[in-house]
Amino acid sequence: MTGGITAEGFFSGPSAILAVGDPKPLSTTRNLSGDPLEAAAIVRARGGDGDAFDFLVTHWSRRVTSLAWTLTGNRDASEEIAQETFVRAWEKIGRFRSGSPFGPWILRIATNLAIDHLRRAKRFESFDSVPERVAARIDRPDVRAAASETSLRIGRAIEALPAMQRIVAQLFLVEEYDHEEIAAMTGLAQGTVRSHLSIARAKLRAALGGEREL
Amino acid sequence: MDEIREMEALRAAARGLRHDPDEAMLERVRTGVRARIAVPASPWDVLAGWLRPAAISLGAIVVLVVAALALAPAATSEDDIAAMTGAMIVEKEARLVVP
Secondary structure: OHHHOOHHHHOOOHHHHHHOOOOOOOOOOOOOOOOHHHHHHHHHHHOOOHHHHHHHHHHHHHHHHHHHHHHHOOHHHHHHHHHHHHHHHHHHHHHOOOOOOHHHHHHHHHHHHHHHHHHHOOOOOOHHHHHHHHHHHHOOHHHHHHOOHHHHHHHHHHHOOOHHHHHHHHHHHHOOOOHHHHHHHHOOOHHHHHHHHHHHHHHHHHHOOOOOOO | OHHHHHHHHHHHHHHHHOOOOOHHHHHHHHHHHHHHHOOOOOHHHHHHHHHHHHHHHHHHHHHHHHHHHHHHHHHHHHHHHHHHHHHHHHHHHHHHHOO
16 A cells, blocks of 8 residues: 555554655556557547457456446446446447547546436435445445455445545545546546545544544 | 545555456456447348348259250250151151052
């Protein structure tokens, strides 16, 4: 981890956090800028080459599926969204701007589809049903098995955030995209992304307990 | 800087929430995409699919008919010659018989 802060250190109070070295600026662990192979595949796919598009699908399917899974919290839905994302991309690839990286574009399609799914599933509801929703998502056996208690607490706190704050927080904290990438994926201005994150951070801090300062 | 550290700590803790799709899941996605973007057959392709066997059958029939026509007149001529030859012999013999 950048900066050497452990998950446990997160809950150990300010002294533990200050004990680690100078933190490096947050940055994404994923490269969305594309590469020559990808650029060549895009050119061929724009010409109707299905094999070239298949290369792009293979290259991006993991990230797209993971993103959809994180945003929806639903394995089956994420599979459908991932598939639909690539089909939409194929249909619109003629309008894709040459020379642009494929990543932000495909992830934006996936994000929009995931948000549409959430809207359809009425997950943009009032706070009344938040506890049930959080319990349904975070306390699933597969999630509990994969995540530590610390992760689960953060997961519950993120789930309790309003829709756009939650989405931005999930993209930033769980999927580890940076501000610029999140702005590209959601269509929000970078300043709005920072604002959502700042509010989300304050709420997470409050939700995770006043007895432990972040 | 505190904010950066705080976010780093949150990220580290939230990492356990990330879902990692397994290969079977990814393969289903890829297969589904391939099936859905496969180029549908054009009307001409469909027509060609129907016409190809019909054209082969028709071609075979044409060959048979041409061969039959080529052989049939030859056989008829030989029969005619034979018949004519036979008739001439009978006629000649008849002349010889009649005083």
